[in-house]
Amino acid sequence: MPARTTKPAAPALPRFEPLGSVLAKVVESAAVGMVVSDMDGRMVYANAAFTALLGRGVEDGGGDFFALIHPDDSAAARQRLTLLMRGEASEYRGEHQFRHADGTPLWVMVAAALLRADSGEPLYLITQLTSIELQKKAEEALAHSESRWNFALESARQGVWDHDIRTDTMFYSRMWRIMRGIPPDEEIDGDQAKWLARIHPDDRERIMANVDRQDKGESDTLEYRELTRDGSYIWILSRGKPVEWDEHGNPTRTLGTDTDITRLKTVEQELAAEKERLHVTLDAIADGMISADQDGRVVMMNPAAEQLTGYSSSEAIGKEVRSIFTLRDGVTGEIQECPVAICLARDEPAHLDDDMILVSRSGVKRDIRCTAAPVHTQAGKLGGAVLVFQDVSQSRAMQRELAHSATHDDLTGLANRAAFERVLNSAIASARDGSRRHCLLYIDLDRFKPVNDNAGHAAGDALLKQVAQTIRGSCRSHDVAARIGGDEFAVLLNDCPPEVGQRIADKIVRAIGALAFGWAGRTYHIGASIGLTMVTHQPASPLGFMGEADAACYAAKGRGRGMAVAFGDL
Missing domain, CATH: 3.30.450.20 (PAS domain)
Incomplete structure (x- = not known):
């Protein structure tokens, strides 16, 4: 940042008129953090949302707004905000990490603009901070699953594009087309000149100067207006960066997302026309707001x-x-x-x-x-x-989808191995005092490999789904069934005596043996071998409960397959 010089004290913020007092209360009650700084970066006002977001107010930490920026982002953020304060930019919008009062980093969307006097002299830097911590965590989690990634993007109405720099070809997702009114099956000419022709004339020069920087990884965000098929313009927030490089380190492929931010831009423009001095504050309020009287x-x-x-x-x-x-x-x-009603009764904020x-x-x-x-x-x-x-x-x-995916097998919908191990450990703990006992089944399919080898993996997957449904249907409602390997399953029969566990295991063997799986005009028959052991106050052998059930399953296969063998009968 440039060296600071001593300036006359900035004039006090104007008091709100009667209507302004309502708007001021909206600002104070808004979910968007707001902070006003003088031209030296000293904070002179912060609303409640800002204090709640960062755990500190105007007087905390010396009142230096720039000191709140996380060191990893400090240089970049200072540079962009300094350009704004010098008058070299009209506004700034970007994503940065700030420091919470407890020292932890927090991702926020930053929107900043200058409040000027009637003479045009800049008086204050007004900055909005909106937490995007959950979005950042969701993006990181979704990176592990392409299907969940696509689902999340479509739910958020974000279009995906993929630029192969070597061949200069483009891929566009379904949502990318929907945003622009382009039919899903229509072929799109990805020529850059034709894309630039759809960009609003006022934005074209700026985009032409930055689009190559995005391909090179020097800039990851573009914001512009694009012409749709119905003749209207939509605002696009385009995020992208290189994901592949050649042997010389040059980017060869860029991947990114386009988000329709038209509604946000429309709100910004309407508020700017209605109340110029408050437009920076109110343009981010896209939430519902109701003002009520004392009754x-x-x-x-x-x-x-x-x-x-x-x-x-x-x-x-x-x-x-x-x-x-x-x-x-x-x-x-x-x-x-x-x-x-809660707020008025207690005369204090009510959060739900x-x-x-x-x-x-x-x-x-x-x-x-x-x-x-x-x-x-x-x-x-x-x-x-x-x-x-x-x-x-x-x-x-999205959070519910991520939580479900973390505990369930994507193919069969049963619990996955990690979730089953947690359930088993809980059952083992409940049996340690000798008052409870459970039955553990280890299931390995017989003659499944020929189906996979001859009919293909698609057939194998379809058969595994049927097997999962069969196992689930053969158990009691409170039992836990899981897929723990390729064609291996496990079932925890809660509070189950040995004779009942044996009956359920035999029932599963018969049900799987009765399956007639048809694929491509051919019928396949498989079977199941099951090992069972009792979960009591301690394992009957050093193998542990899973090891005992596995050993019993191995014995069932050795005795001819298609049967259930208890570890105690070995």
Whole structure:
């Protein structure tokens, strides 16, 4: 950054007018972190969301805004913000890591602009910080599974593109085409000149200067307007970077995503025209917002709240917030108390984050996160409340998908080996005092390899799905079945005596032996060998419970296959 010089004290921020006081309260109650710094980087104001996000306020850490940037990102962020403060850029938007008060790094989306005096002199740097920590973690987790990666991108309406620099060919995903109104089966000419022709004339020169830098890995983000098939322009946020290089270290392939940010840009422009001094603050508020009086009745609501609740502002004004904002528990389905009512009763903020479902007027259900904050008059009396809420359905669906994938086999839907081992360890712990006992089955398919070898892996996968369903259908509802290897399965029969375990194992052998698997005009028959052992206060041998069940399964194969053998009978 340039050397700092002594300046006259910046003028105080203007006080809000009566309407402005409501907007100011919206800012203070918003989920987006806001901080105002003078031209030397000293913080002069930070809202509650900023303090909650980083665990510190204006007076903490010396009040130096730039000191909050994580060292890994400090140089890059300082450089871009310095260009803005010098007047060499009109605004800045980027992703950076900041330091939380406890020292941990936190990924945020940074949006910054200057607040100028009527003379044009810059007065303050206004910066918005929105946490993208969950998105970053989700991106990292989804990188391990291409199918889950594609699902997440489509759920977030992000199109994927792939540029082979060697052949100068492009691949575009289905969602990439949908965003632009292009049919899924239409061939697209990936010629760069034709793509540039679709870019808005005001953005074209800037994009031409940066697109090659993205291919080289020197810049990973582009933001521009692109013409769609219906003749309208959409705003695109394009993220990409090289993923393959040649032997000389030159990039040969670039992969990236395009996100439609038109709605965000539209909101920014509308707020800028309505309230110039507040546009940097309000342009990021795409969440639902309802302002209520001291009786809990609606005073005003924004378009996002109209869309999420299904009520127009004209219909809602004067009604109790509880009558248009219906919350249910995501687990039990029970109706929950209105957060505005809680806030007004306690005269303190009410936060509802976990498993809350908003039911709209039309019955549409959405996962939401909401906060109601009290509004006080100048005399300090409670004058009402502001409710801010956001739709988090996509992020929660992604989290549920990731949680399910972490514990289940992708092919069969049964528990995977890691999850089964956790269940088995819990069962072993419950049996140590001798009051409980369980039965463990180890299942290995007979004659499965010929199906895989002769009919192919697709047939083998289809057969494994049938086997999984057969095993699950042969067990009790509270038993745990898992796929622990290629054609190997395991079942934990909870609170099961030996004779019942033997009957269930025999039932599984008969059910699998009765399968007639048809593929490509040919019918295949397989079988199963099962070893079982009892999970008691301690294993009957040094092999451990899994080793005992495996040894019994091996004995079943040695005795002719297609049978269930108990370890105690060896």
